[in-house]
Amino acid sequence: MEASSVQQQTAYVKAVSLREIDDVAKIQSEVKLGNILIVRITPLAKKSVEDTKKAINELCDYVKEIKGDIARLGEERIVITPSTVRIWRSEHSIPKGSATSALKRRAVRN
Numbered sequence: 001m002e003a004s005s006v007q008q009q010t011a012y013v014k015a016v017s018l019r020e021i022d023d024v025a026k027i028q029s030e031v032k033l034g035n036i037l038i039v040r041i042t043p044l045a046k047k048s049v050e051d052t053k054k055a056i057n058e059l060c061d062y063v064k065e066i067k068g069d070i071a072r073l074g075e076e077r078i079v080i081t082p083s084t085v086r087i088w089r090s091e092h093s094i095p096k097g098s099a100t101s102a103l104k105r106r107a108v109r110n
Helices: 023-032 042-047 049-066 099-109
Strands: 013-017 036-040 069-073 077-081
Touching: 013 023, 023 036, 023 049, 023 077, 042 049, 049 069, 049 077
Parallel strands: 013 036
Antiparallel strands: 036 077, 069 077
């Protein structure tokens, strides 16, 4: 198959900040386009822990729905991928249950 006959859409890795609950829709649309997002959650967390929990729960539900992937990157960031990309996790770091469930449990605890 020739390279010219295969149409591939370019995917980007984007760093974005979650500053308000309305940013969730923007993040979802970026992932829908096939982009990988590194989301800094600290700006919203400094304003409202409740809104941060709500945003993470919405993002986890969305990722599960589209069969994407989501994981925490330290204390300040999460990474979200579309269904075509999986996040590698070492054997020792995989919690029981899905990654989405583990991230939600952490959001509720914080």
